[in-house]
Amino acid sequence: MPSISRDEVAHLARLARLAVTDDELDLFAGQLDVILQSVATVGDIATADIPPTSHAVPLTNVFREDVVRPSLGQQQALAGAPAAEDGRFRVPRILGEEA
């Protein structure tokens, strides 16, 4: 039995904001299944008594001096924007018609 179905891949794509095509779903469902079965072997040695490592360098609360330093101006910040208006990012509507 596959560890991941085509419907699950479609759900993942929606969560990840990827408008994948039907052809891609077919391709990815097979490939993701092979990859996930292959990486699931981590469970073979990951016993309950082992603490997880999230980061190679254990650091907490790294601070630097709280000094004012130059930052990007409005024009620079907007220079790469796909659309800008009145010195602001212009974005597509974020609320539905019925909202």
Place this chain on the structure above:
Amino acid sequence: MSSLIRSTAAELAAKIAGREVSAVEVAQAHLDRIAEVDGAVNAFLHVDTEGALAAAKKVDDDLAAGQAPASPLAGVPLALKDVFATEGVPTTCGSKILEGWVPPYDATVTRRLREAGVVILGKTNMDEFAMGSSTENSAYGPTRNPWDLDRIPGGSGGGSSASLAAFQAPLAIGTDTGGSIRQPGAVTGTVGVKPTYGGVSRYGLVAFSSSLDQGGPCARTVLDAALLHEVIGGHDPLDSTSINAPVPPVVAAAREGANGDLTGVKVGVVTQFSGDGYQAGVLRSFEAAVAQLKQLGAEIVEVSCPSFDYALPAYYLIAPSEASSNLARFDAMRYGLRVGDDSTRSAEEVMSLTREAGFGPEVKRRIMIGTYALSSGYYDAYYGSAQKVRTLITRDFEKAFASVDVLVSPTTPTTAFRIGERANDPIAMYKADLCTIPANLAGTPAMSVPSGLSDEDGLPVGLQIMAPALQEHRMYRVAAAYEAARGTVYQDVPELAVAR
């Protein structure tokens, strides 16, 4: 071929500082070489002719005014992986989603290079968002290996390493998340170093897997890599994971190693990195390298690191998980590509269409794997278990380094494979990183140094040398001694058959 482009960075720096040759002449020689061969190699995504010549002229002007060189590499040209932000110069990360993006600021690595008088020739090709082992995942076409143009130059930093092997640049910068500096180094006959995690600033580096990503030097010789390492390394307050400690004395170690004496050095051979899946010629090259280290006075012992067998699956959960989060920033709102904004579609629809159009298949696969591994219900089995494997791998390194100074292995199981050969088989592609991944998971330094050509196909092989955190000087010393004894291989790259 001009002798300037075959020179090492150390030689060029000395000639420029001694005013035997101008930095402008050196830059122009490399720009000419790029113009001549890059149609065939495709190592560069962007060549900054104007910027390079201006930077070189500044070095010449400063020297003419009687100033001391800004660094031991002042005036030396360099190829910069297109994952580092460069103010005023396009940065694409090999992706269509960033096509045409011009960063408004410099990465710390970029800034340090500029301040050191290093001349940035341009930005090098790479697997999209550094995801890949062949540079075939670039949205701008694959880079070709100068040793055989039908073969891959490794990845993700194939452009950087190929530029060295093709004599387009004497120095390059890469990033190594699972082997993306070392594996391209191995298959192009060049040197590649992954520093200790936190040893080189990640500020301004487009993030792939933040707990693993590490920038580092690429060069044709060990000493050149060390010189570059000291220019880019060191603490950066702009990167909260940057280690606040001096850069290990790698230049001194490379010079010391060049005397060829390894008496008293204990070298551990990792027994896990052998057997099925390893090309016979690669293993023979590795055995010859170990014999050479012994001849130089090193004591050789076998070391078992059993959890290393699980490094590859752990990596292919941790890296995609972090990537799925990091790449959420490509939302079509503030910079980069925007597709389908016809004033009827919602922001969410535009976002989904843009990401679908802007990301290539490998990036989409990894985003979905990561999204899956982090989902509630699967988290413990996948991401949680992978983090435990990470603990075991770190323990194996600690145990090994309690009894040896450095560990060695082949850098990658095979020589350069053919373009297209693994393109439809993600698992086969992932196996190129089998030997390099443990050092990323543990955050320890590792490097690849050429160990000659495989006797069966005449293609370069790399020897990987690994050291404990912040002990880079140990591996540089061993690498320099080995290089001095066996010789470099880059001089034997076939002259590229390209139309003039």
